[in-house]
Amino acid sequence: MGKLGQTRFDELDIEAEEGKWRLKSYFKIPADERWRLLRDIRRRKHGICVLKPRLDLEAHNDAKRQRSADAATKTEESAKAKALSFMGFKDVDIVTTDAGLATICAGFESRGKLLGTKGSFVEYLRSQLRAMKHA
Numbered sequence: 121m122g123k124l125g126q127t128r129f130d131e132l133d134i135e136a137e138e139g140k141w142r143l144k145s146y147f148k149i150p151a152d153e154r155w156r157l158l159r160d161i162r163r164r165k166h167g168i169c170v171l172k173p174r175l176d177l178e179a180h181n182d183a184k185r186q187r188s189a190d191a192a193t194k195t196e197e198s199a200k201a202k203a204l205s206f207m208g209f210k211d212v213d214i215v216t217t218d219a220g221l222a223t224i225c226a227g228f229e230s231r232g233k234l235l236g237t238k239g240s241f242v243e244y245l246r247s248q249l250r251a252m253k254h255a
Contacts, residue, residue, distance in 0.1 A: 214248060215248055224244065228240075228244070
């Protein structure tokens, strides 16, 4: 015996089970059984052949619509994050010439802040590189 009282295939009496497995001709089924079968098929046809596929398709379309909306939201949030990142560099004047660099260097030297704190010359040069990368 297998699990839950089910018999395994090799334990079945094939000859005894063969009658259950054999297909019958529709016309060998008794007439009252055929009519019961036809009425049952007619009664359930709309639900099985029309409603269930329609509901499955609607569920599939709803899931697709939700994935599309999620992707659009994610794209919008990504664009906002990129815009905010770029806005952080809008106040940084990008130095493109040696003369501009010399002017900025002289300004920092006059204040005595070439090295050291966050507002230092090195940090300013780093922000220049970040601004060039984002612009």
